[in-house]
Amino acid sequence: MAHGDSGRRADAVPRMTDVARAAGVSLGTVSNAVNHPDRVAPGTLQRIRRVIDEMGFVRNATAQSLAAGTSSVVGFVVLNLANTIFLDMSSGAQASAAKAGLSLLLANSDMDVVRQSTYLDLFAEQPAAGLLFAPMPHLFSGMERIRQRGMPVVLLNARPPEQSQCAVVANDEDGGYQAARHLIEQGCRRLAFVGYIDSWPPLHERYLGAVRAVNETAGAVQLELIPTREVRTEDGAAVGRQLVERKPERRPDGIIAGADLVAVGIIGAVLGSSDLRFPSDLAIIGYDDNRASWNAQIPLSTMAQPGLEMGRIAADLLLEEILQPESHVHRLVVLEPHLVVRDSSSRRPV
Amino acid sequence: MAHGDSGRRADAVPRMTDVARAAGVSLGTVSNAVNHPDRVAPGTLQRIRRVIDEMGFVRNATAQSLAAGTSSVVGFVVLNLANTIFLDMSSGAQASAAKAGLSLLLANSDMDVVRQSTYLDLFAEQPAAGLLFAPMPHLFSGMERIRQRGMPVVLLNARPPEQSQCAVVANDEDGGYQAARHLIEQGCRRLAFVGYIDSWPPLHERYLGAVRAVNETAGAVQLELIPTREVRTEDGAAVGRQLVERKPERRPDGIIAGADLVAVGIIGAVLGSSDLRFPSDLAIIGYDDNRASWNAQIPLSTMAQPGLEMGRIAADLLLEEILQPESHVHRLVVLEPHLVVRDSSSRRPV
DNA sequence: TTGAAAGCGTTACCAA
DNA sequence: TTGGTAACGCTTTCAA
Numbered sequence: 162m163a164h165g166d167s168g169r170r171a172d173a174v175p176r177m178t179d180v181a182r183a184a185g186v187s188l189g190t191v192s193n194a195v196n197h198p199d200r201v202a203p204g205t206l207q208r209i210r211r212v213i214d215e216m217g218f219v220r221n222a223t224a225q226s227l228a229a230g231t232s233s234v235v236g237f238v239v240l241n242l243a244n245t246i247f248l249d250m251s252s253g254a255q256a257s258a259a260k261a262g263l264s265l266l267l268a269n270s271d272m273d274v275v276r277q278s279t280y281l282d283l284f285a286e287q288p289a290a291g292l293l294f295a296p297m298p299h300l301f302s303g304m305e306r307i308r309q310r311g312m313p314v315v316l317l318n319a320r321p322p323e324q325s326q327c328a329v330v331a332n333d334e335d336g337g338y339q340a341a342r343h344l345i346e347q348g349c350r351r352l353a354f355v356g357y358i359d360s361w362p363p364l365h366e367r368y369l370g371a372v373r374a375v376n377e378t379a380g381a382v383q384l385e386l387i388p389t390r391e392v393r394t395e396d397g398a399a400v401g402r403q404l405v406e407r408k409p410e411r412r413p414d415g416i417i418a419g420a421d422l423v424a425v426g427i428i429g430a431v432l433g434s435s436d437l438r439f440p441s442d443l444a445i446i447g448y449d450d451n452r453a454s455w456n457a458q459i460p461l462s463t464m465a466q467p468g469l470e471m472g473r474i475a476a477d478l479l480l481e482e483i484l485q486p487e488s489h490v491h492r493l494v495v496l497e498p499h500l501v502v503r504d505s506s507s508r509r510p511v
Numbered sequence: 512m513a514h515g516d517s518g519r520r521a522d523a524v525p526r527m528t529d530v531a532r533a534a535g536v537s538l539g540t541v542s543n544a545v546n547h548p549d550r551v552a553p554g555t556l557q558r559i560r561r562v563i564d565e566m567g568f569v570r571n572a573t574a575q576s577l578a579a580g581t582s583s584v585v586g587f588v589v590l591n592l593a594n595t596i597f598l599d600m601s602s603g604a605q606a607s608a609a610k611a612g613l614s615l616l617l618a619n620s621d622m623d624v625v626r627q628s629t630y631l632d633l634f635a636e637q638p639a640a641g642l643l644f645a646p647m648p649h650l651f652s653g654m655e656r657i658r659q660r661g662m663p664v665v666l667l668n669a670r671p672p673e674q675s676q677c678a679v680v681a682n683d684e685d686g687g688y689q690a691a692r693h694l695i696e697q698g699c700r701r702l703a704f705v706g707y708i709d710s711w712p713p714l715h716e717r718y719l720g721a722v723r724a725v726n727e728t729a730g731a732v733q734l735e736l737i738p739t740r741e742v743r744t745e746d747g748a749a750v751g752r753q754l755v756e757r758k759p760e761r762r763p764d765g766i767i768a769g770a771d772l773v774a775v776g777i778i779g780a781v782l783g784s785s786d787l788r789f790p791s792d793l794a795i796i797g798y799d800d801n802r803a804s805w806n807a808q809i810p811l812s813t814m815a816q817p818g819l820e821m822g823r824i825a826a827d828l829l830l831e832e833i834l835q836p837e838s839h840v841h842r843l844v845v846l847e848p849h850l851v852v853r854d855s856s857s858r859r860p861v
Numbered sequence: 862t863t864g865a866a867a868g869c870g871t872t873a874c875c876a877a
Numbered sequence: 878t879t880g881g882t883a884a885c886g887c888t889t890t891c892a893a
Contacts, residue, residue, distance in 0.1 A: 176886055188862045192888060204863055217659065222636035223576045224886035225871050232573075234637070236616075242601075245803065248592055251619065259626075266586075266635045269601065276609075283614045286572035287584070309567065310524050371668035391843050453595065453802040458810075526870055537880045542872060552878055574870035658885045864893075870885105877880075 175216040177510050178342065184212040197222060206500040211430045226288065231493055235263045235479065238280045240271045240318070244420075245452040246297060246468040248318055251474025264288055272299075273393075278303045285310060291479045293317060293472075299360040313482040315475045318363065320493065327478040328492045329471045333363045336464040337370025338499040340417045340446045343462070343500055345374065345382055345443050349415025353385045353426065355400050356419020357392050364392070364419045371417055385413060392419050397426020404443075405435040414443060415506075421447035421454040424461055428505065432458055444506040462506035464498045471496060525566040533624075534562040545570060576638065585613045585829065587643040588630045590668070592619045594770075596818040597645060600667055603822025604643055611830050613640055620647075628653045635660060641829045643667060643822075663832040665825045667715065668776070670843065673830040675830040679821045679844045683713045684812040687720025688846040690767045690796050693850055695732055697723065697794050697858045699765025703735045705728055705750050705777065706769020707742050713767045714742070717798065726851055729736040735763060742769050747776020754793075755785040770796035771804040774811055778855065794856040812856035814848045821846060849857060 177195075181188045186205060193200045193358040196207040226232045235258050239247050239395075241305060255265040270277035274297060281303035284292050291307070306312050308326065324440075337354075344352055353373060359363040359464035368386065373386040389396035397418060404412055404427070418424035424447035431437050439459045440447060447454065450465035474494055482489045527545075531538045536555060543550045544559040551559070562568075576582045585608050589597050605615040618634075620627035624647060631653035634642050642657060645667040652837035658664050660674065666678035670796060687704075692700055702725060708715040718736065726736040737753075739746035754762055754777070774797035781787050789795060789809045797804065800815035824844055832839045 178886080188887085189865075189889080190863060192862085195781065196888075200862075205862080216838055217656065218631075218637050219656065221577075221638065221886055222633075223582075223638055225636075225888075227571075227871085228886075228888040230869070230888090233864090234633070242592060242598055242617075243595070243802075245593070251592075255619065255621075255626075259629075264618070264630065267619065268614070269593075269605065269617065271602065271605075276605075279609075280614065281586070282569075283572075285569050286575075288573055290573065306567065306569065310569065321604050349513065376649045452593075461810075528870080539873080540873085540879060541883075543879085546872080549881090550878075555878080569871055575872075577887090578870075578872040580872090580885070863893105864888080865891090867888105867890080869888085872883105872892085874884105875881090 175218045177218070177220065180209065180212050180216060183216065184209045187380065188489070190273075194510045205432045214470050222430070228432065230288075232288055233263050234289045234290050236268060236280075236284045236289045237265055238268045238270055238284065238295070239275060239293075240266070240270060240277075240295045240297065241272070242273050243453055244449060246449045246466050250295065250472035253469040253474075254476040255271060255472075257473045257476030257480065261484070263480070265293075265476075268464040272297070274300060280305060284312070286440070288312065288380045290300025290317070292362050292485045293320070293475055293479060297300065298362045313479055313486075315482070317475050320362070324491060324493070327475075327482065327491050327493070329475040329478070329496065331363075331466045331471065331498050332367035333498075334370040334373070336448065336466075337372075338374045339365030339370070339498070339500050340367070340464050341371040341374035341384070342445060343502070344415035344417065344444055344506060345378065346507060347415065347440070349413075349444055350381065351383050351413045352386070352415045352417065353387050353413035354417045354419070355389060355423055357389050357396070358386070358419070359388070361392075367417070367419060383427045389419075389423065390483050392423050394422045394429075396424035397428075398430040399426075401427040401430025402434060405431055405437070416443065416445040418445060421449050421457075421461060421463055422453040423447070424463075424505070425457045426455045428458055428461070440504065440506050440508050444508065446506045450501055457505070459505045460503035463501050465501045468499045469503050500504040524755065525568045527568070527570065530559065530568050530637065533566065534559045562782070564817055567809050582640045583613050584637055584639045585615050585641050585798050585826070586618060586630075586634045586639045587615055588620055588627060588634065589619045589643075590620060590645045590647065592617070592623050592626075593621070593667040593803055594799060596799045596816050599818025600645065600822035602826070603819040603824075604826040605822075607826030607830065609824045611834075613830070615643075615826075622647070624650060628838045631657060633648065634662070638662065641665070641833045643825055643829060645669070646765060648712045660694060661727070663836075665829045665832070667821060667825050670712070677825075677832065677841050677843070679825040679828070680688070680818045681713075681821065681848050682845050683716035683848075684720040684723070686798065687717030687722075687767065688724045688818075689720070689848070689850050690717070690798070691721040691724035691734070693852070694765035694767065694794055694796060694856060695728065697765065697856060698792070699763075700731065701733050701735070701763045701796055702765045703737050703763035703769045704765065704769070705737045705739060705747065705773055707739050707746070708736070708769070709738070711742075718771060724755065739769075742773050744772045744779075747773035747778075748780040749776075751777040751780025752784060754780055755787070763791070766793065766795040768795060771799050771801040771807075771811060771813055773797070774813075774855070775804045775807045778808055778811070790854065790856050790858050794852075796856045800851055807855070809855045810853035812852050812853045815851045816848045817846050
């Protein structure tokens with residue numbers, strides 16, 4: 162950044178000192194005028210404010226954070242904004258934060274471990290008032306460093322490793338159960354759960370819920386697990402192609418996809434390479450109610466999560482921890498998902 | 512969580528001074544070890560680094576920004592993350608920024624003037640290295656204050672009021688033209704453009720492009736403008752209901768929707784309350800290739816914008832302005848949209 | 862009610 | 878190569 166050329170830049174940015182000089186008062190008084198107007202005589206206040214307007218003074222938040230040791234920013238390190246459930250969370254959080262006069266800044270880790278950890282490091286350095294964190298469900302590394310610095314962190318969509326912090330999650334086990342029950346009620350007898358459950362707790366929970374529903378049928382219904390590498394459309398497409406190859410009697414008649422995009426992939430592959438029909442030959446239900454499942458060729462049934470409310474509650478918990486650290490008690494809030502029936506699973510006219 | 516219990520919080524956060532003392536060197540040397548390792552003797556460096564690790568020291572970015580007058584954060588105040596075109600822009604921008612070692616933080620104004628201006632104020636106070644800004648197309652107020660502070664701002668999806676800054680836009684006029692041409696080629700003769708064009712330049716441009724395409728037909732094709740209040744699904748639904756009421760000969764046979772969601776609304780309303788068929792009775796094309804047009808009942812043709820590239824280029828322009836302010840020359844980059852044909856407009860088998 | 866001055870945790874300069 | 882020290886722009890005591 163070249164200096165040299167005369168003052169037409171940063172040099173021209175007025176500081177509080179400049180305001181003070183122009184208003185003929187001291188620095189401290191200007192600071193008070195800005196932060197504690199009640200401590201300043203009405204006349205002085207008015208004069209200072211006029212000068213501030215005239216000079217276009219804007220206080221430097223960096224300096225103010227450093228001096229006061231506070232910040233008006235809340236960060237949200239978020240797994241994947243392309244999944245609208247997370248966008249909903251951010252809307253809810255932003256609404257709550259705004260009420261408290263705080264601004265929400267989003268950091269999209271986009272399912273990338275490196276990016277997630279980079280953003281965590283950023284917020285560890287850049288003191289914010291607090292952090293919302295929707296992590297890779299099995300990877301929290303880096304979060305502890307932030308908490309050690311005294312910065313409150315609330316988890317979204319992941320249970321905390323210990324009970325030493327707040328978290329908001331959806332009941333995935335129950336979601337899996339509901340999804341399976343629904344398919345069973347539609348007449349499905351050979352279910353398959355498609356997804357990546359190994360180190361992805363939410364999906365694992367959903368699978369366990371499906372297992373429970375199937376167990377309740379005392380053998381009348383079977384459940385198969387079809388693992389995928391991740392939960393993207395391509396993973397679903399691969400499964401779809403594989404299903405088409407199977408002999409009819411070995412093919413599931415009801416599929417619970419771990420995520421909407423997986424379902425979209427399955428539907429696309431099956432319709433593209435067979436005469437099988439949804440939902441008559443094969444019923445399918447996704448998970449998340451992701452508005453990005455735009456290219457579903459059949460309106461997709463799904464388990465919807467209350468993203469907006471999750472975000473709102475998480476931000477409220479965070480705010481409480483920021484504002485009343487002594488009286489704050491850590492909580493785990495579990496919200497219920499709900500079934501959304503569309504064409505892909507409904508064998509009865511809706 | 513009670514406090515009371517002895518220092519295990521903010522008090523415990525180690526500062527450079529603490530590192531210096533523990534390593535038996537001076538403060539300045541630690542700073543050098545962190546920022547200019549080459550200026551420090553290998554042995555000393557190693558010792559300092561060990562101490563840093565042991566103490567879990569993380570440098571305070573607030574203090575560092577204040578002292579150095581720089582920041583490693585780039586902000587992106589973005590119109591509407593629910594429209595995936597903007598999410599694509601953010602991905603492109605984040606990729607470019609990361610290459611330069613900067614972090615991208617998103618502020619979603621969500622089509623709200625107040626929120627947009629709040630976020631602009633935030634970045635005016637909170638000095639960032641630079642700002643990307645996808646504004647309400649007619650509302651830049653607040654941006655000047657930031658630029659006056661010497662902070663570079665690159666506009667996305669909006670032309671700058673003067674040529675005094677960089678911007679990246681898509682060629683909306685041409686997009687409108689292409690969309691109209693496509694419908695005309697499909698055999699449409701009575702076109703309608705649906706959208707909010709009054710103070711929304713991009714949509715106005717698209718409309719003008721459609722006008723140009725129609726004018727080229729020397730009267731063979733007509734174009735009607737159907738204005739809406741905004742460009743949401745509901746606006747489209749209202750138009751759809753109104754179209755159904757019209758006498759067939761007064762009904763358009765080809766619709767250019769100003770945005771995908773508007774098209775989705777129209778399709779839903781028309782299918783829901785008439786026997787009209789897409790695309791045979793009514794062809795329709797949207798704009799943006801928004802992955803959130805999930806509930807389209809017919810795969811939607813659209814004009815896709817190169818969001819990722821727009822974001823990447825915008826960030827590159829910003830970085831250039833940040834890193835080489837003297838040699839930097841402001842530019843307006845115009846990218847071309849491209850036609851994506853799907854079922855909603857294609858009267859020939861694809 | 863106001864002013865003066867001591868920080869906040871770094872960076873960057875100049876001497877040593 | 879290192880140490881000492883003056884900024885950076887603000888907040889916050891403490892006196893006046």
